[in-house]
């Protein structure tokens with residue numbers, strides 16, 4: 001942990017990476033070639049965080065045998081990710097429903113990015129009471145700048161997971177109908193995952209589907225919920241029980257919005273970032289182990305890199321399995337336990353990522369009990385989550401019974417059999433399976449619960 | 452109107468017709484070849500309605516120049532549509548989302564038809580207080596007969612268009628979640644269009660989409676709403692404003708269920724049957740002109756034929772334009788005026804088909820004012836709807852203003868321009884357009900309203 005290490009991704013900041021594994025590898029984390037080409041470039045890390053980088057170049061390790069298709073990304077681009085206003089673009093490849101994710105600092109000051117994806121004359125921005133005073137004007141300005149023909153309306157919902165329900169959703173429909181929005185209108189989600197999920201479901205259902213743009217403003221939403229088209233609301237008896245698969249026209253990630261985000265919320269998003277490393281991207285996990293403090297310190301280029309690489313991972317999985325027939329389920333590492341915590345503890349007590357963090361520790365513990373991973377992985381997961389100040393065990397009130405009763409209605413139950421995402425093999429490998437020793441699940445629950 | 456005319460379709464009763472125009476023509480109404488092959492076959496029409504058939508074979512007229520692709524259907528099948536238990540099958544061709552429509556008498560007594568489309572272990576039948584006492588037991592029997600591994604639950608909603616809203620929809624979700632239904636469950640809609648639309652939207656949204664089967668029990672649902680995947684609920688400010696495009700696994704039409712249907716409801720369905728003739732199937736319209744009394748008398752083979760041919764027409768349109776980018780909109784002939792009536796008059800005052808009938812007369816009147824059709828068509832439309840005892844003008848309370856204000860929020864408004872489905876050219880031809888003289892619309896509204 002001494003000298004600042006060059007961020008391997010910098011050289012490929014402008015690469016437009018496609019999430020289509022079969023054509024081009026999505027991960028632009030450059031390997032040997034970019035490591036050498038980055039020699040002599042300015043280190044983007046401010047000295048305040050340089051002490052946190054190790055100088056080792058583990059993240060530049062050779063392509064793992066498991067991912068032979070991960071060839072080095074194009075490295076002849078010279079602009080850097082820290083260069084604001086020039087977005088990094090990650091493409092989500094879903095045939096006719098493909099769309100770009102723009103990532104960068106200051107993107108809300110680039111009207112063209114949004115305007116090119118608005119086709120009709122009316123826009124409805126859906127946001128909440130916390131985010132509206134911070135960013136609504138900026139977004140309205142971006143939508144209307146030199147664009148007199150567009151009319152922008154907004155609906156400001158109450159803030160919180162507990163309002164992610166059908167009743168709140170009706171406020172969006174009420175507004176859209178009052179404003180006589182027609183099929184060519186565009187709904188814009190401005191906010192975290194709650195707003196994104198609700199606005200997306202509203203867009204999917206209003207007149208059986210209207211255009212939709214995501215402007216995620218939490219790390220959670222930027223690395224996870226805004227990508228992939230899962231939308232929905234909660235039911236008193238279960239999270240995200242009602243919803244749709246619905247893809248946006250584009251996702252616009254302005255990393256500057258993270259500057260106003262509370263610390264706990266930032267950590268919550270990091271839980272999902274860690275997840276991508278664990279389920280499919282060992283190099284990314286290793287990068288995180290070295291750069292966690294930079295992320296917590298909101299270093300813009302560290303954040304932009306983590307967001308880009310997370311989106312690439314998610315986009316790749318989603319493009320291979322949009323409707324979650326199998327592989328996509330792996331994105332739910334830690335979520336089965338996590339959802340049980342959120343449901344039994346009450347929505348809004350713990351943040352989603354906090355519950356996922358504790359759930360991830362449980363899933364990893366169970367994987368180890370099954371003999372599927374060795375204990376160094378267990379320790380590394382525990383350490384990285386603790387470093388991120390995330391919980392590593394469920395809240396005290398969670399009993400074995402509570403876990404079991406909520407997990408029985410999990411969406412991943414098929415014909416009565418609970419399938420889980422568990423780690424298996426070396427770092428970065430996981431399985432989605434119902435074939436595991438029930439005893440290991442029981443033991444894990446008992447190990448983490450008082451009774 | 453003297454001797455019974457052979458039903459031209461009889462010979463192709465078992466033809467599995469595909470709604471893929473580009474491959475095989477969907478309309479199995481046989482032309483010259485089937486006319487000759489039907490010579491010598493028994494007339495299926497009971498003598499009680501024979502006086503209504505003309506003996507002329509207008510329905511067997513040569514393929515119209517407009518539809519050169521309509522070649523005669525396969526006619527070597529010998530079983531007849533009136534032979535119960537052997538379903539006619541119309542295929543809705545939507546690639547991976549294709550599904551069959553089974554049509555016939557006594558099909559609810561054929562457990563296999565339903566069971567082959569249920570894949571998981573749990574089924575939720577969604578029906579209402581009127582239909583449950585009539586058919587719920589029968590459906591549960593069909594689902595469970597010699598099939599011990601399936602569990603069938605049901606939810607019985609209040610009856611009526613006024614309950615077609617989000618609140619009632621929540622009862623379906625409540626039940627499904629209480630019963631811990633998982634992703635592999637199947638929702639079955641048992642009822643008319645209201646139940647079908649609601650259950651379909653519930654299936655589309657529950658866990659972001661579960662299997663879905665339609666058992667339509669009104670003529671309206673059998674010829675229209677159960678086919679094509681439009682689902683949804685009403686908003687206090689507009690009909691079907693919230694919903695999804697969602698296709699079922701199959702549609703099962705047991706024509707026997709029509710025996711308990713009130714007369715007004717039967718006529719309401721006929722309004723949609725007439726629609727198919729007007730927008731794209733002149734031969735079918737001519738058949739209806741001759742066989743309206745048989746339909747009203749619920750002659751089983753006349754009904755089965757009208758249902759089959761309606762489904763073929765709808766299936767063909769839907770397979771060419773699933774998401775209503777253009778052609779599918781033509782299925783809304785009379786519906787823009789009709790929806791205005793339903794909305795302003797209050798849901799449930801007039802039946803949907805009654806409002807559509809009055810709306811159709813208005814659309815036809817306007818088409819004539821534009822000089823797009825000649826007045827014999829106007830008269831024939833008026834006559835056939837009157838014969839079916841359907842309204843031919845809006846209710847007295849409808850003012851020009853009421854029409855205009857509701858039509859302004861119609862789903863077919865694009866960027867402020869109201870597009871309408873209007874007849875143009877010979878019988879069976881229509882257009883979907885925003886390019887018409889506004890004066891003609893005004894004149895039509897004034898001609899049909901007191902003020």
Ligand SMILES: NC(=O)c1ccc[n+]([C@@H]2O[C@H](COP(=O)([O-])OP(=O)(O)OC[C@H]3O[C@@H](n4cnc5c(N)ncnc54)[C@H](O)[C@@H]3O)[C@@H](O)[C@H]2O)c1
Nearest residue numbers: 130192193194195217218220221224225230257260261352
């Ligand atoms: N659709 C998916 O694939 C998916 C994936 C993961 C999570 N989710 C969902 O996302 C939700 C969690 O999302 P979240 O963690 O973003 O929570 P959130 O949307 O509730 O946002 C967290 C808090 O931060 C505030 N906030 C948002 N942006 C801010 C900013 N820039 N500055 C200051 N405050 C800001 C919000 O108002 C809120 O109070 C859950 O409902 C979860 O189910 C969905």
Ligand SMILES: NC(=O)c1ccc[n+]([C@@H]2O[C@H](COP(=O)([O-])OP(=O)(O)OC[C@H]3O[C@@H](n4cnc5c(N)ncnc54)[C@H](O)[C@@H]3O)[C@@H](O)[C@H]2O)c1
Nearest residue numbers: 581643644645646668669671672675676681708711712803
């Ligand atoms: N999804 C579509 O493409 C589409 C197309 C057309 C209409 N619709 C919708 O369909 C609805 C109208 O459908 P509907 O006309 O079937 O009305 P409906 O569902 O209200 O049924 C009419 C009445 O008949 C009763 N009923 C149903 N089957 C019966 C039977 N076999 N015996 C006795 N009574 C029976 C019902 O309980 C109800 O009281 C409207 O909401 C309309 O918007 C949808």
Ligand SMILES: [Zn+2]
Nearest residue numbers: 224272352356
């Ligand atoms: Zn998550």
Ligand SMILES: [Zn+2]
Nearest residue numbers: 675723786807
């Ligand atoms: Zn209709």
